[in-house]
Amino acid sequence: xxxxxFEFLASFLKSTSGLVIGPDKMYLVESRxxxxxxxxxxxxxxxxxxxxxxxxxxxxxxxVMEAMTTNESFFFRDKTPFNNLRNEVLxxxxxxxxxxxxxxxxxxxxxxxxEPYTVAMVLKEMAATFQGWRTDIVGTDxxxxxxxxxxxxxxxxxxVQRGLPIQMLVKYFKQIGEMWQGDSSLRAMVTLKEANLLxxxxxxxxxxxxxxxxxxxxxxxxxxxxxxxxxAKQMPADGILFLGAAETVIGLTDALxxxxxxxGVYTKVSAESSMAKPSALASMPIKAAASR
Amino acid sequence: MKSCxxxxxxxxxxxxxxxxLEDLRFETFEAVDGQEALNIxxxxxxxxxxxxxxxxxxxxxxxxxQRRLEKGGSSPVVVFCTTENDIKHITExxxxxxxxxxxxxxxxxxxxxxxxxxGLV
Ligand SMILES: C[S@@+](CC[C@H](N)C(=O)[O-])C[C@H]1O[C@@H](n2cnc3c(N)ncnc32)[C@H](O)[C@@H]1O
Numbered sequence: 001x002x003x004x005x006f007e008f009l010a011s012f013l014k015s016t017s018g019l020v021i022g023p024d025k026m027y028l029v030e031s032r033x034x035x036x037x038x039x040x041x042x043x044x045x046x047x048x049x050x051x052x053x054x055x056x057x058x059x060x061x062x063x064v065m066e067a068m069t070t071n072e073s074f075f076f077r078d079k080t081p082f083n084n085l086r087n088e089v090l091x092x093x094x095x096x097x098x099x100x101x102x103x104x105x106x107x108x109x110x111x112x113x114x115e116p117y118t119v120a121m122v123l124k125e126m127a128a129t130f131q132g133w134r135t136d137i138v139g140t141d142x143x144x145x146x147x148x149x150x151x152x153x154x155x156x157x158x159x160v161q162r163g164l165p166i167q168m169l170v171k172y173f174k175q176i177g178e179m180w181q182g183d184s185s186l187r188a189m190v191t192l193k194e195a196n197l198l199x200x201x202x203x204x205x206x207x208x209x210x211x212x213x214x215x216x217x218x219x220x221x222x223x224x225x226x227x228x229x230x231x232a233k234q235m236p237a238d239g240i241l242f243l244g245a246a247e248t249v250i251g252l253t254d255a256l257x258x259x260x261x262x263x264g265v266y267t268k269v270s271a272e273s274s275m276a277k278p279s280a281l282a283s284m285p286i287k288a289a290a291s292r
Numbered sequence: 293m294k295s296c297x298x299x300x301x302x303x304x305x306x307x308x309x310x311x312x313l314e315d316l317r318f319e320t321f322e323a324v325d326g327q328e329a330l331n332i333x334x335x336x337x338x339x340x341x342x343x344x345x346x347x348x349x350x351x352x353x354x355x356x357x358q359r360r361l362e363k364g365g366s367s368p369v370v371v372f373c374t375t376e377n378d379i380k381h382i383t384e385x386x387x388x389x390x391x392x393x394x395x396x397x398x399x400x401x402x403x404x405x406x407x408x409x410x411g412l413v
Contacts, residue, residue: 079408157377157395161402165409166382166393175379 001026005049009064012052017065017142018198018219018227032067036060066143070218073111075118075164077213081242084262085209086122089240093208094129096238102134106207108197108231109215110139113150113190114159117182119211120189121168138204140195150192153182197227206234213244225252232256232268241266294412295319299329299352300344300373309342309373312403316413326355333359338368340412342403343390345374345381353388360389369410373398 006026013019021029030045037048040060051057052064076082097103107116116139123135141147160169160180173180195201197215210231216224231241232255241256243249243264249256256266296318298309310320318340323329327350329341345352356370369391374381377395385393392406407413 074405158402161395161398161405163405163409166386166390170379170382170386 001030001045005046008049008053013065013068014220016061016198017068017196018223019068020218020220021068029068033064036063036067062144066145069143069146071111071143071146073114073214074162075114075160075168077115077118077163078245078264079163081211081213081264082118082122084265085119085242086126088262089209089265090122090126090129093238093240097208101132102136103209104136104138104205104207105209106204106211106234107137107139108195108201108210108212110141110147110150110192111143112146112155113139113153113182113192114155114163115139115211115213116150116190116192117153117186120186121172123189124172124186135189137190138207139190139192140201140204141192142194142196144194147192147194150190151187153187154179155181198223201230202234204234206236207239208236209240209242210235211242213242213247215244216247217244221252228253229255235268237268237270239268241268293317293319294339295321296340296342297321297323297329297332297338297368298342299323299326299347299355300342301325301347302344305344309403312400313342313407315400316404316407318412326350326352326358329355330358330362333368334362337364340369340371340407340410342371342373342394345372345376345385353384356385356388356390365389369412371406371410 006023006029009029010021013021033045033048037045042048042051051060055061093103105119107119110116116137119137123130139150141150154176156179160173169180172183172186174183195204212227212231216227219227228249232253235241243266245264249266250258255269257269259265259267294317296313298306298313298320299322300306300309301324306322310322313320321332321338323332325347330350343352343356352372352374359365370389371392371394372385372390373394373396375396382393391410394402394406404413
């Protein structure tokens with residue numbers, strides 16, 4: 001690939017999906033984009049890059065963006081976050097919202113659906129506690145292809161064996177030929193929508209809990225900061241954010257701070273909470289000072 | 293060091309499984325059928341068993357039922373590992389007291405996540 005073409009692609013991806021790629025990833029870009037070249041009967045990559053430069057072909061823009069995403073996901077990924085959700089975060093929010101009886105949860109890079117469905121299973125396991133509650137789980141992703149798979153809720157034998165306890169498989173999935181599909185009640189708990197984190201997501205409403213895991217790692221600092229701060233705006237004062245194992249808010253923004261003792265769990269630092277206004281999560285010491 | 297008994301009539305499977313389990317820091321030993329596994333458990337109880345279903349002499353499910361009836365029946369942790377991959381077999385295994393269930397073919401990732409699931413790694 002010509003250096004100029006690679007540079008164009010790199011800046012195109014950074015501005016459309018946020019993805020940052022270095023010159024060491026040239027081979028990866030080629031191998032991911034060649035299928036599009038073939039699908040569209042183009043002579044080669046240079047022609048594809050030219051078409052992108054002209055910028056008239058919206059479908060092509062989407063295809064290239066999607067082709068460059070990494071969609072790997074597992075049920076109960078990293079396990080601990082979901083134990084923390086069940087044992088720490090949900091009990092506090094259940095208490096804090098006992099009058100409204102409503103909880104909204106967002107999986108902000110839902111990929112093929114394992115994350116939002118894991119959340120749905122955690123809630124189902126606590127069904128008695130949530131009797132009479134309204135719970136919304138919204139999963140979003142930039143890629144239409146993964147969203148389609150997420151909506152079908154259909155997984156291979158290999159996929160259901162990476163993190164999903166066997167009892168949960170039996171309880172919440174149906175076997176269809178070689179595949180396993182989340183049952184209709186599980187799928188009904190999750191709404192899947194297309195959304196690019198680079199653009200405004202305020203239309204999705206506010207969320208008590210946001211999962212934004214294993215997506216910020218692909219972005220540069222300024223993009224991460226911008227997304228985190230806009231997410232903080234979509235959360236109430238006691239809102240909770242889960243990040244992936246290799247991600248943090250520290251050094252990026254003061255709008256969010258880690259919850260002590262819960263790795264990868266963050267809460268909003270609002271003007272009120274820094275004035276020590278009692279919030280629902282006040283009993284969890286907030287390490288706000290660390291980011292000041 | 294935790295120990296794991298690998299019960300499978302296929303020498304190749306036993307070898308592959310032992311390799312993975314040893315990388316996960318298990319001391320491993322093997323049995324070729326359920327009867328041999330029962331005898332081993334009576335002498336020296338492992339922490340875990342990776343258990344095939346279809347084997348000559350005594351199959352996996354009969355072994356498991358028998359094991360759960362014997363002295364100290366709640367141990368060890370039993371992870372089925374079989375080509376039987378339908379909901380009927382899985383349910384039967386759980387009811388007989390299996391702690392986890394692996395559908396073959398398996399790989400390193402799957403063994404690792406399943407043993408993590410039962411709290412052994
Ligand atoms: C590695 S997956 C993470 C899936 C899941 N959260 C997990 O941790 O297992 C990353 C996902 O982020 C999505 N993604 C990448 N850039 C995005 C953007 N700008 N807006 C929304 N989603 C994006 C990709 O399509 C991909 O499905």
